[in-house]
Amino acid sequence: MMGVVRILLARLAQAGFVAVLVGTVGFALMHSLPGDPAFRIAAERYGPDMVDAAAAEAVRAELGLDGPVLPRLLRWLGRVITLNLGHSLVSGAPVLPELLDHLAHTAMLAAMALALALPLGLPLGVLAGLRPGGAVDRVVLLGAVLLRAVPPYALGLALMVVFALHLGWLPPAGFESPAAILLPALTLALGVAALGGRVARDAVMAVEASPFLRFARWKGLSEAAVVRRHGLRNASIPVVAVLGLQFAALLEGAVVVESLFSWPGLGHALVHAIFARDVPMVQGAALALGLGFVLLNALADALAALLDPRRARGTL
Amino acid sequence: MSGARGLGAALLLLLGGLALLGPSLLPDPALQDLRSALQPPGTTWWLGTDHLGRSVLARAAHALRFSLTLAATAVGIAVLLGTGLGLLAASLGGLADRALAALGDATLALPGLLLVMVVVAFAPGEILPLSGGVALAQWVHFFRVARAEARRVLALPHAEAARVLGFGPDYVLRRLVLPELRPILLTLVGFGLGTAVLQVAALSFVGVGVRPPTPELGSMTTELLPYLPEAPVQALVPAVLVAMLVLGFQLLSADEGQKP
Numbered sequence: 001m002m003g004v005v006r007i008l009l010a011r012l013a014q015a016g017f018v019a020v021l022v023g024t025v026g027f028a029l030m031h032s033l034p035g036d037p038a039f040r041i042a043a044e045r046y047g048p049d050m051v052d053a054a055a056a057e058a059v060r061a062e063l064g065l066d067g068p069v070l071p072r073l074l075r076w077l078g079r080v081i082t083l084n085l086g087h088s089l090v091s092g093a094p095v096l097p098e099l100l101d102h103l104a105h106t107a108m109l110a111a112m113a114l115a116l117a118l119p120l121g122l123p124l125g126v127l128a129g130l131r132p133g134g135a136v137d138r139v140v141l142l143g144a145v146l147l148r149a150v151p152p153y154a155l156g157l158a159l160m161v162v163f164a165l166h167l168g169w170l171p172p173a174g175f176e177s178p179a180a181i182l183l184p185a186l187t188l189a190l191g192v193a194a195l196g197g198r199v200a201r202d203a204v205m206a207v208e209a210s211p212f213l214r215f216a217r218w219k220g221l222s223e224a225a226v227v228r229r230h231g232l233r234n235a236s237i238p239v240v241a242v243l244g245l246q247f248a249a250l251l252e253g254a255v256v257v258e259s260l261f262s263w264p265g266l267g268h269a270l271v272h273a274i275f276a277r278d279v280p281m282v283q284g285a286a287l288a289l290g291l292g293f294v295l296l297n298a299l300a301d302a303l304a305a306l307l308d309p310r311r312a313r314g315t316l
Numbered sequence: 317m318s319g320a321r322g323l324g325a326a327l328l329l330l331l332g333g334l335a336l337l338g339p340s341l342l343p344d345p346a347l348q349d350l351r352s353a354l355q356p357p358g359t360t361w362w363l364g365t366d367h368l369g370r371s372v373l374a375r376a377a378h379a380l381r382f383s384l385t386l387a388a389t390a391v392g393i394a395v396l397l398g399t400g401l402g403l404l405a406a407s408l409g410g411l412a413d414r415a416l417a418a419l420g421d422a423t424l425a426l427p428g429l430l431l432v433m434v435v436v437a438f439a440p441g442e443i444l445p446l447s448g449g450v451a452l453a454q455w456v457h458f459f460r461v462a463r464a465e466a467r468r469v470l471a472l473p474h475a476e477a478a479r480v481l482g483f484g485p486d487y488v489l490r491r492l493v494l495p496e497l498r499p500i501l502l503t504l505v506g507f508g509l510g511t512a513v514l515q516v517a518a519l520s521f522v523g524v525g526v527r528p529p530t531p532e533l534g535s536m537t538t539e540l541l542p543y544l545p546e547a548p549v550q551a552l553v554p555a556v557l558v559a560m561l562v563l564g565f566q567l568l569s570a571d572e573g574q575k576p
Binding site for chain 2: 014015017018020021022025028029032145146148149150151152153154157158161165247248251252255256259260270271273274275277279282286289290293294
């Protein structure tokens with residue numbers, strides 16, 4: 001049990017890192033903008049016509065925007081950690097509800113991508129690993145190497161040209177129809193599957209060559225029992241262990257793919273906010289993506305501990 | 317498997333040659349000729365022209381030079397910073413070591429591209445935050461490898477003997493640790509360059525990397541998106557170049573033990 005607690009504490013610390021890092025950048029961004037931050041925040045709250053020195057002064061006093069830098073930064077971070085993320089500098093709307101809407105879209109896209117990537121990457125990886133050097137292995141290796149080199153936006157563009165422009169099967173972009181999620185999700189899924197399939201191949205190859213599997217066969221277990229009781233679980237440990245890398249690929253891909261397909265998720269919001277220099281939105285979107293990354297990694301840790309009890313006991 | 321490495325080297329030589337020689341041999345990448353806009357690839361325009369009648373080949377050559385320079389600068393900074401701090405952490409040990417390791421963990425808390433974007437937010441469209449962001453996202457990989465390898469070598473008998481004999485830390489690091497570190501670092505540099513090229517192209521594609529009229533492989537595709545049905549080749553060529561560049565770096569630095 002101690003092992004699990006320690007792992008989860010490390011993830012909690014990582015979440016803290018993300019909040020402090022993103023919050024500090026947000027603070028610095030706010031102060032790198034020309035003009036007085038108090039005036040800007042007052043303008044976004046009350047509308048640009050209603051701002052005068054008194055309103056700015058009230059905001060300054062309320063948010064503690066004057067005084068030495070360090071206490072100011074600490075107060076700013078305190079608000080970030082309590083998810084008091086302020087109002088958008090562009091629309092004036094509170095950041096948090098908008099963020100939750102984007103988060104829902106990104107979570108939907110990521111879940112769909114994973115749902116497509118798993119049945120695509122794992123079986124191919126397993127087949128390749130069972131016969132290293134065989135035809136399947138060569139084709140999968142080639143595909144994985146190419147997929148890792150092609151930038152995600154080009155992959156999405158190619159899929160868009162084929163399935164939306166030429167065949168006309170799927171809508172090219174947007175989010176109105178349920179089918180619109182398929183192209184962006186497939187783009188993300190291909191990248192994730194390439195990575196996951198590669199790991200699955202190596203894991204299966206290692207297990208297939210292991211003495212314990214030879215022994216299981218030699219003592220007379222049926223092939224199905226060998227695979228079920230000794231093969232799958234051992235092969236899945238390294239696959240789960242590198243899930244973090246795949247989540248990183250997923251989130252990085254989401255930023256680009258959402259922009260390409262006009263999918264209203266966090267990545268799209270982040271790009272737009274950077275473009276419009278909407279600091280509270282940049283901070284919020286980066287924070288949500290970063291915390292989502294930590295959460296996914298924590299889930300992967302829990303899964304790894306479930307699969308390999310030695311890890312949970314802390315004996316590994 | 318030297319075939320893969322050879323292919324990678326050939327790809328990089330080809331693209332590097334285009335980046336090196338292209339800009340002086342080809343026409344001005346900003347030269348517009350609106351009467352010959354969106355020409356398909358042919359004998360006059362080898363890769364066609366874009367919506368402003370600019371030569372896609374000339375722009376691609378400049379964009380390749382830009383990408384390679386930026387990636388090399390960013391990864392160069394990351395190698396120097398990461399290796400330097402890694403060696404420092406390993407030889408100092410104690411509190412400094414733990415503080416530097418925590419700094420590395422903090423950098424890894426965000427996925428790489430997200431970290432670059434957060435830095436780019438300070439001045440979108442400018443080169444300094446872009447290269448700085450890429451370097452910031454990569455230094456930690458060099459740091460971790462350098463620190464682990466230096467710790468291993470410093471604990472070996474011959475390194476300990478050298479220290480007992482009175483050789484300074486500078487000598488020990490330079491003569492005993494660095495030679496063992498170099499091949500690992502070279503592999504990492506190859507992958508790092510590929511990642512940097514991909515990140516810069518991706519950010520320019522979504523519009524927060526480099527701004528037009530600077531030719532850049534990602535933004536060249538974006539500029540031609542509205543003309544995708546008429547000019548698919550011109551829009552996809554820059555993306556194919558990115559893929560070839562990244563493939564070249566990955567093949568060249570591929571771990572030979574990983575191949576079947």
